[in-house]
Amino acid sequence: MCRNKLWIMTSDPTAMSRLCDAVALRLEHEDPDLTARIRVELPSYEHLPELEHRRTVHDLTRRMLASIASGQGPIAEHLQFTRRSALRRTQLGVSAYDVLGSFHIVRREVWAALRSAPEATDELLLRLVEPLGRWTEAMSTAVVDAFVADAPGTAVQHAELRQRFLSELGDRSLGEQVIESARALAFDVEGRFQAFCAARAAWPRPEVENLQRATRRLSGVVHCGVRGDVMIAIAQDCDPVLVVRTVHGIAGDRSAVGIGLPRRGLEGAHLSIVDAERALRTARLWNEPSVRFSDSWLEATLLDSRSRLMPILADIQQAQRDHPDLAAAVLAFADCGFSLADAARRLNVHPNTMGYRLTRWQELTGADPRTFAGLVRSVIGCRSAPR
Structure with a gap:
């Protein structure tokens, strides 16, 4: 059968759905605790914040089981999710060997959970062998792609990519190009973005790079750069309090920071930067270390x-x-x-x-x-x- 065709042909498709849904529910309640087992067996995962790790493991297993239950293989969205997660791990110092190993731990534990589920039958389990194997193969390939893209010597290219993304953002004539840059930076282009701005005068290039390295310790994805007269940090799935604290840790507690609204999609990322720039002006006017656009929108707009x-x-x-x-x-x-x-x-x-x-x-x-x-x-x- 062609690889792009349905993998599962069972006389009772609802039985497969019941089995996968039941196991997904158990894993959502951390039974077994896949994240804990990965962190025990693969020491370099200590560099990845545990809450972020749990979220991505839950997302992966949910996507995998839902896909198998519907009779489909990994789609482009699943592979993009995996590459983005792997790229994030490379930035934090998790080894390629351990990232690949984590997928095999997930496959092993998911298979054990499927076998022990009351809803399992020999027929269903037999039909699960091939799709689970192909999922592991596809995910492993996506991980390798991410590590090749992040090979040594690409730090300069990444800095240039961040700058290009910031310069492209908001230009509607560069739609596909901006999407490509965002995905290369491990952003979810359909997700929610939040921008933070500070005066560029206080952020020479070495300090921007220091901030980029410091934000890797945070959960989520953060990329920093300069545009015009401001330094910009764009975050996704990250606590804004921790981002501001990291900025102040480098530039000082009284360095003014403007915080934009969380907004969805790349157009939202552009608008959040506009929010943050206006909030920054308000913070400097009020002599405050940080101001949220959500709190000062009227004054900032006027x-x-x-x-x-x-x-x-x-x-x-x-x-x-x-x-x-x-x-x-x-x-x-x-x-x-x-x-x-x-x-x-x-x-x-x-x-x-x-x-x-x-x-x-x-x-x-x-x-x-x-x-x-x-x-x-x-x-x-x-x-x-x-x-």
Whole structure:
């Protein structure tokens, strides 16, 4: 039978599905614990964060069993997943021998789980031998491809690839080229991306490379480079707190970082960089070590219109400089659900004092914080001013 044809021809396809689904469920509950067995038998896997390792092992076994249950072999998506996972392991120092060995451990343990499942029959097991073997063969080939691509001497090419990816991102005329670059960097082109930006002046090339090496200790995939006047790190499946902590570990705790929204797909990656660049401007304006676009989206978006809005906001910002206690009262009133009592408790003053301060603010600025228009103008004016 042709290799691209169905592998499994059984008189009861639902029986095969029941068997594979039952074993997949057991493995999801770590029975047996495939990840633990790999880490015990293959020492170099200690370089790969355990949570990331568990996620990829679960994903692999789920994809494999679902494919076998449906009578199909590995498809391009499965092979891409394997190459991406193998490339990530090469970057962390896991040996090629151990990556190949891990697939044989998975095959061995999955076969043992299939044999011991109550749903198993001799007929079903016999028909599973060939597809399991071909899965192992296909995965091994994908691993070898990944290691050949990451052979010694390619560090410069990888740095160039990262830079090319950043320069291409957002250019719709380079669609297939950007996809190819993203996949070569072990990104899932359909996954969620999150960007982080810092001022390029603080990031000479050696420091960018230091950051690239440091982020390899994190789970997920992170690639760093420069574009225009910013240093950019793009992450996938990675804790943003740890990315920011790694950036600060190299550039210092007070180095401003803008954090974009997590967004799906390559278009989302481009938009997340735009988010992060705007959040970076806000972080520098506020003198904060890091600012998320999700927290500062309004102020960050309006920064581009600051000169146009200045006639509307000038009185607000002058009053904030001259009477910071009044500005603090307005912001507390907005943050506390327009409750005088709650805002007064936050500032440790009497509610009557809060009421007086809001009235006085209106007299000085012409913006009544008890109305929507007046409150929005007051908050935007205060929060778009340098701190």
